[in-house]
Amino acid sequence: MTTLQEFRCEICGRITNNPDHWFVIEYSDAKLTVLKWNLEAANAAGARHFCGEAHAQVYISRWFESICSPPKPDFARPAQVKS
Ligand SMILES: [Zn+2]
Numbered sequence: 001m002t003t004l005q006e007f008r009c010e011i012c013g014r015i016t017n018n019p020d021h022w023f024v025i026e027y028s029d030a031k032l033t034v035l036k037w038n039l040e041a042a043n044a045a046g047a048r049h050f051c052g053e054a055h056a057q058v059y060i061s062r063w064f065e066s067i068c069s070p071p072k073p074d075f076a077r078p079a080q081v082k083s
Pocket of ligand 1: 009010011012013014050051052055
């Protein structure tokens, strides 16, 4: 017997057991990898699932924001003022 697995889109919450044209994203602080759907990748620890290109892109954008928007250094603080 085959067991149908269900996957949920990280963005819209859609659930499927037939993830045609879905994508898997693996990411870390250092890199983000978009994978064409395959069960092995989908079941990997930390893998994220997306119902299509649009929602994968939403996630990629969020990742960019998290990488590109670190807490700003405190420029107001005087740096090594010599007097
Ligand atoms: Zn979705």
